[in-house]
Amino acid sequence: MSKTIIVSNRLPIKITEDENGYALQPSEGGLATGLASIHAQGDNSWIGWPGISIDDPQQQAYFTSTLQEKRLIPLFLDEDEIKGFYEGFSNEVLWPIFHYFPNFANYNLQNWETYVRVNQKFLELILQVAEPDDTIWVHDYQLLLLPGMLRKALPDASIGFFQHIPFPSQELFRLIPWRKELLEGILGADLLGFHTFDDVRHFISSATRLIGTNNNANRLEVEGRAVFVEPFPMGIDSKRFADLSQAEAVTNRVAELRSNFGGQKIILSIDRLDYSKGIIQRLEAFELFLRENPAFHKEVTLYMIVVPSRDMVPHYRELKDHIDRLVGHINAQYGAYDWYPVAYFYHGYPMSEIAALYNVADVCLVTPMRDGMNLVSKEYIACRKDATGVLILSEMAGAAKELIDAIIVNPNNIHDTRDALLAALNMPMAEMKKRMKSMQAIVFKFTVQHWATLFMNRLQEIKNEQSTTKARLVGASIEEQIITQYKNASSRLLLLDYDGTLVGFQDDIDKASPDEELYQLLDQLEADILNHLVIISGRKHSTLEKWFPGRNYSLVAEHGVWTKEPGSEWRLKSGLSNSWKDEVGSLMEAFADRTPGAFVEEKSFSLAWHYRKVQRDLGPLRAHELIDSLRDYSATYGLQLLDGDKVVEIRSAEVNKGRATLDILHENHYDFIFSIGDDRTDEDTFQVLPPEACTVKVGTEVSAARFYLKQQSDVRALLRKLADASTATQ
CATH class of the missing domain: 3.40.50.1000 (HAD superfamily/HAD-like)
Structure with missing residues (x-):
């Protein structure tokens, strides 16, 4: 019986170590929740790193046996592999490039070689458990090479790939020295999923321009195999957050927080420490708001949580220091003995505390500089059972494409964010509820379970279509x-x-x-x-x-x-006429004159506008413009327009x-x-x-x-x- 093998950098359960030894605990994040329903079916399994380096073979064997009882298959990595693969190439090349921070990228050859080697280790582990008719679903930027490796080893396998972070424009992606290898790796999949259509468009542009892949809309031709690239916006487990908000411990904590802050308005900000999250710009916008709106002093507090992340890395340590200084400056400049404008907390919190904060916050401020989706915005909406609260959301987050009733801002424009804060704090209750209910309808319909089901169903449709067309291949x-x-x-x-x-x-x-x-x-x-x-x-x-x-x-x-x-x-x-040629030919020559590489070929009773030497994307653009311009001539003279292979031809309809x-x-x-x-x-x-x-x-x-x-x-x-x-x- 066929099964699905989920492959991600991390398992949904991680191994932790303290003074008492090793222990297992659930991993955080929406991916574990979203794929739980897929993993629970039949003999499906999940392959990934357990979150820690364990050198002792006996301990590795013990945890392998323990996790396999839960159909989890751990891939153990040593410290050098973690450093080069995850901390190195994944987070020093792919993360900054994909989030539009190319100046932070470090193109280290040794890290690239480690990245290749670890992807190969994932392949070898998969091949130990995979059967020919299994479905393999690979996740995220740490494993970009894996689909291509799998395709070579299992040519007929059903392979899906989903990227959980943005995909950059081809002008940025092409900066990566190993761009060709990465693209060929991703294209080993049958179905590529991204959060937004912008990501889909950027990937197709990179594949067609950088390695010459042919495409028809979102369908790419790779060595005679059809690869589909489609958006699948990821949701959350909405019911879980709604139910959590009604738990007694959470409601008690909500009452306590409201008592602590009196009648103040709470603006909530929750992020992992990362330069892509726009934390500095958010603080600058809040300072501008306080400077220009003194009436809100002592009436509003920015409750800001920053979850520690890689703060020993220089860029992140510098970011942490900058945040500390800016928070101190704002509180010193505008605070009073009984009020601090920014309540700043640099550590993580359990989900129950986060749910309480979602219910207390009058405004949720989510303004990343670039984000694949951003689930904080959706969690906030799911928790607001009374349909109050205002979401301010960056247009650079994938969620902005769905949650259009949020106040959408450009995070680089602190004046835009200042205006949004003022609008949110003064928003009438009727408008607030109307916006929130509209967004809740989306969040509760397009859940993470819905996302996973949609992707798997589409992958099955594609494999069925491939099976049908394969029957027509001249084998x-x-x-x-x-x-x-x-x-x-x-x-x-x-x-x-x-x-x-x-x-x-x-x-x-x-x-x-x-x-x-x-x-x-x-x-x-x-x-x-x-x-x-x-x-x-x-x-x-x-x-x-x-x-x-x-x-x-x-x-x-x-x-x-x-x-x-x-x-x-x-x-x-017989019966053919060339009376149309002079007029039509002049138009086609005019298009050739403004399209370097294009030329007009005259035949006995037709004209052909060739663009095989034209820049890849410019040629089709000009060709479509030319076709539109020729339609009137086609009707007038009884001609036929033909959009061929890098040629537009007009001829007698006979x-x-x-x-x-x-x-x-x-x-x-x-x-x-x-x-x-x-x-x-x-x-x-x-x-x-x-x-x-x-x-x-x-x-x-x-x-x-x-x-x-x-x-x-x-x-x-x-x-x-x-x-x-x-x-x-x-």
Whole structure:
């Protein structure tokens, strides 16, 4: 029976050590809660680091056995691995780059090598327990290489990946020296999940620009395999927080806190110590608020909790010192003997205390400089059963895309945050409740359990789709079926596209001439008297004439404008007009003039605007603009617009490969038809052929063709087998 293997840097249970020895205790965080329902099912297991370095093999064996009873599989790391993998590369390269602090990045080669080695250790542990039909769900930035490693080891595995922190723009991501390896690692998954659509867009931009991955919207093509990139906003266990708020210990603590602060308004701030959280800017905004609004002195307190984190690292130690100085300055400048504007606490608290603070706070101030989601904002909303309270939320947090009824601020603009504080503290009760109820509807619907279920269901849909399309891939069984039909046929039609099919795609259109191997292959196919070989191309007839002089196969040029049978002259399709060319050509030349690398190719009765040499994203942008500009001409002159492979072509609507194919079928009868092509123009051919024809699309399975090949290099191998079958039967 198949199972799901969850893989994350940390297990949901950690090993701790004190004077009494080792002990197990639950890990904090929403991930453990969110995946608990997935982990609880069947024989599902969870692999991760237990949070401590243990060198004693006997202790490792003991905890491995103990944790495996809970279907948890620990991966033990030594101190050097923790330092290089987690503290080093993960948090000195990936964390600052992904949070838009590139000046904090430390590109240490040794740390990178340790990162690779630890990802490899995760792979080896997974392979000990994984079966071929298992689903493997990998989590977060510490394991970016793991999906690619898994794909090589388990080619048919169902692999998901979710990133819990932001993904940066490609201009930032490209700063990482090992960007190619990281992207290829992530793309080993079938489904990539991020918190927001912005993260999805940034990842696709990096994959397409930095390693040349082809994409269609959120679908990437990776070595003939479809990889989907989608947003899955993570939620919280809303019911747990709502129930906790009603617990007696929490309600008692709420009453105590309210008594301590009298009638003051409480602004709550909770963060881990990190430069991405915007703590300094938040304090500066609060100081500005106090300076400009003296009426609120002694009426409001900023209750600020900073949870210790890596405060021995220089950047974090400097941040801690800066916070200490700024809090001291504000309290000294504006405080009184009976009031401190900032109540500052530098340590962690149990969840019951946090829930009490959520219920006391009139305003929750969440203003990170960059955050993947930020669950504090959602926890605050879930705890407010009376629907009071105001959330001020940074637009740089993923949660801002969902919680649009919060007061949204730019954390870099302290004047913006000051205005938000004033608006929050003066907000009418009716508006406050309206906003809060709207956000609660979202938080209680899109829970962390909902998030996990959505991701797993989507991964299953993708694997089902891949299974269906795999059945159409020309593998051994389909290849044998095609060859058998070919051998048994008494008359055969072979319709072969040229560019991207018989030859590879070239940036220079004049460099795609046939090579000697192709000539030999086509001549061998043509030599079989049962075969009618047709090269059907968008190329100019003069080009095909130059490339195939005196050859005994039929040629169709410019999608059917010109045709030539062996031993005959070129024949022009009648009834075509060029009256539109001057006007349309001027427009296309104008687009070429403002698009470096683009050029216009004139054919007998069509014009083609090529952008194969244009900067990757600029080309499609200009092409879509050109298509929009050409639509009126298309309607006026009865022309057809074609958005091809790095080319926009406009031609008579009476001309296409489908019509040319129908002319061939009208003149002859065949009991075996084979058609192969790689772009949009070939779809016209596939659509007019009878359903029993062997139609093959090259490069993608999305087509009207019955079958597909992964890449152009596979075409000649298939044609060679057909040619050899001819030789064997002659």
